[in-house]
Amino acid sequence: MKEETSASKKLGAENALELAKSASRIIVMKGKKVSDFDMKKDPPQKDDLLAAMLGTTGNLRAPTIQRGKTLLVGFNEEVYAKVLG
Numbered sequence: 390m391k392e393e394t395s396a397s398k399k400l401g402a403e404n405a406l407e408l409a410k411s412a413s414r415i416i417v418m419k420g421k422k423v424s425d426f427d428m429k430k431d432p433p434q435k436d437d438l439l440a441a442m443l444g445t446t447g448n449l450r451a452p453t454i455q456r457g458k459t460l461l462v463g464f465n466e467e468v469y470a471k472v473l474g
Contacts, residue, residue, distance in 0.1 A: 399446075399448045399449075400449040406438075408453070408455065409442070409460065413429050414427060414428060415460045416460070417463055418461070419450070420465070424441050441462075454473075
């Protein structure tokens with residue numbers, strides 16, 4: 390199932406946490422910095438997760454892609470190639 394949300398619709402902390410609930414792995418990319426959260430074995434604190442997933446405006450970083458149980462937040466070409474093939 391493919392769901393798209395317009396970039397003009399701002400997604401905040403509540404939306405980010407809702408997406409995180411359905412993921413077993415969350416990879417957050419900020420340029421070359423990559424944070425990989427294992428939500429089953431070592432779930433992060435809610436504040437730490439939100440700090441990674443949200444930008445300075447308090448909105449979910451873009452792009453955000455959910456593939457199976459993996460949630461990709463932000464962009465890094467190497468990570469995308471590895472995860473998305």
